[in-house]
Amino acid sequence: MSLTTQQTLTFTRYGEQTEDEYGFLVPGAQTSVETKGSLQPFRLGKTSTVTPEGVKPQDLRIYYTKTLLNSSDVDNQIPADTTTIGGEEFVVFDNGDWTTNLSTLKHYKVVLVRKEPS
Numbered sequence: 001m002s003l004t005t006q007q008t009l010t011f012t013r014y015g016e017q018t019e020d021e022y023g024f025l026v027p028g029a030q031t032s033v034e035t036k037g038s039l040q041p042f043r044l045g046k047t048s049t050v051t052p053e054g055v056k057p058q059d060l061r062i063y064y065t066k067t068l069l070n071s072s073d074v075d076n077q078i079p080a081d082t083t084t085i086g087g088e089e090f091v092v093f094d095n096g097d098w099t100t101n102l103s104t105l106k107h108y109k110v111v112l113v114r115k116e117p118s
Helices: 047-048
Strands: 007-012 030-041 061-067 084-087 088-098 107-114
Touching: none
Parallel strands: none
Antiparallel strands: 007 030, 007 084, 030 061, 061 107, 084 088, 088 107
16 A cells, blocks of 8 residues: 555444334444545546446545445444545445455555435
């Protein structure tokens, strides 16, 4: 990862959600995860046509980092890690594990999606 300019991003990570006595979900404990990596736009030719429904390529970023970031875990009811880039909130949509390729450039390729304002 030393071949690219490193940018520090801080992600918010939530623990497993629980239900209160009324059946409502209560968010898990919140922690901060500081990462360093290369933040890139999502403009990869034909790859840009394979985006989540309703998401434009300009709403996506690719982040190459040595830190494992979590997408949402529906089975355990854990929301995805989130971060703020340029005043806008982004959520981890997917991550690719490139740490097993026997290279000195072991890393994770993370797809970040801009979150719609609520």
